[in-house]
Amino acid sequence: MTRRGPWPPPGLVAADAVAAAAVAAFALIRSPVLTPSIWVAALAIAVVLPFRRVRPGLVLGAELSAGASAVLIGVPGDPVVLAVAFALYPVALHTESVRGSIIAFGVSLAAVVLPGLAVLVVGGLPLATGIREVGAATTGAVTVVVYSAVVLTSVWVLGRLVRGRRADAAALIRMRERQAVTEERLRIARDVHDIVGHSLGLITMKAAVTGHLADRPEESRAALAMIEQVGRDALTDVRTVLADLRSAPDDLPDLAGVDGLVEAAGAAGLRVDYTALVERERVPGGLQASAYRIVQESLTNALRYAEPRRCSVTVAFDDGVLRIDVVNPSTGRRDPALRGQGIIGMTERAALHGGELTATTGADGEFAVVATIPLDARQHDP
Structure with missing residues (x-):
């Protein structure tokens, strides 16, 4: 037709x-x-x-x-x-x-x-x-047939070849569109998981502490105020992710926000030793956002499983590689090496920029998350 x-x-x-x-x-x-x-x-x-x-x-x-x-x-x-x-x-x-x-x-x-x-x-x-x-x-008759056949065959073959190339190009565009949609859904799922998991972890820990402060009303009110603030922040973050599927670079979290994560974790009872050895302006925005989410998920895991309640976070940039180290004591309640959705999400975030992430438990029981992302892979930024 x-x-x-x-x-x-x-x-x-x-x-x-x-x-x-x-x-x-x-x-x-x-x-x-x-x-x-x-x-x-x-x-x-x-x-x-x-x-x-x-x-x-x-x-x-x-x-x-x-x-x-x-x-x-x-x-x-x-x-x-x-x-x-x-x-x-x-x-x-x-x-x-x-x-x-x-x-x-x-x-x-x-x-x-x-x-x-x-x-x-x-x-x-x-x-x-x-x-x-x-x-x-x-x-001659042969000349008429050959001339007509050569010209019309050439034109017909050219038309079919161009149609085939256009069809291939259109199929490639559709495939890339489907891939972009899939990647966007995965990004949204990771962001929602990180935001909700981190916020609920803080709320749960602070609520547990609040239960023991019934005879200290000032501290109890402070804990409840923090729970309210964390909940509001989480709702705002989720709404931002869901309302704008393609967030502008200015809306993405960055390494400057890691200080806020450390402060919130400390308020929830987790002592965090944070070391930043990086010039943020040298790191692309998309890579900073992924680094922020990796630290956020690692602190969420530490809040749930670290015993004693402490961990160390180091974000360093050296020789063209951004390195993130989060180390905390493990606990017998769960094998931290099990690759839950949080570990998988962090691994995907590192791979998105051409890097890699490992989550291992050492002989001394310490659980370490190490992410290394080369800066020359910035073409992978979302």
């Missing part, structure tokens, strides 16, 4: 009109005698060509009828073949069915070859008076 195309830009219509005029002029120049019927036939093979991009099938059908009639009247075959090839190309380009495209090619070839052969072998042709007297029809 050949689909009707949209109206092309004026520049393309003008180019097709110029090409149609050139075909008509070529037909007149090649005709040995210029009779009124030759003039009409030459104009007929050119008049529909400017519309070939809008109605390819209809224009090709009209062109085949006009071309066959023109050859029988006395217009030389070579300008007719060029006109038919001009009309055949958009049909080969836009016809979805290979079978339909082949049929169009076969009909086109027959429509120019058969009238040409008829002029060579049938007496009384061409119809225009004066053509036979000057001996215009001297081309």
Whole structure:
């Protein structure tokens, strides 16, 4: 099925009109005698060509009828073949069915070859008076067939090749769009997991402490105020993630926010030794956001499982590599080496920038998260 195309830009219509005029002029120049019927036939093979991009099938059908009639009247075959090839190309380009495209090619070839052969072998042709007297029809049958076949086959093959390339390009674009959607969903899932997990960890720990402060109202109120603030911050972060799927770089968390994570963890009862050996302006924004989330998830794990309640965090940049180390004592309540969603999310964040992350338990029971991300992989930034 050949689909009707949209109206092309004026520049393309003008180019097709110029090409149609050139075909008509070529037909007149090649005709040995210029009779009124030759003039009409030459104009007929050119008049529909400017519309070939809008109605390819209809224009090709009209062109085949006009071309066959023109050859029988006395217009030389070579300008007719060029006109038919001009009309055949958009049909080969836009016809979805290979079978339909082949049929169009076969009909086109027959429509120019058969009238040409008829002029060579049938007496009384061409119809225009004066053509036979000057001996215009001297081309052999083999030459007519070969010339027509070569020109039309080349045009048809070119149209199908261009269609195939466009289809491949469109499929690649669709695949990249689906991949982008998938990656965006994963990013949102990671962000929501990190935000909710970290905030709920702080709230849970602070709520547990509040239960033992019933006889100390001032400390109890302070703990409740912190729970409220953490909850509000978490809601704001989640709304930001869900409301804007493509956050602007200014909306992303960065390494400057790690101080706030450390402060919040300390308020929840986790002693954090934080060391920053990095010039933030040298680290791309997307990489800073991932580093922030890795530290956030690591502190969340430490809040849940570290015993005693302490950990160390080091963020350093040296020799083109950003390194994040989070070390805390492990606990018998859970094997920290088990790769839960938090560890998987951190690993994916590091891999997103061409880096790697390991989470291991040492012989002394310490659980260490180590992420190394090369700065020259910044092309992987989201």
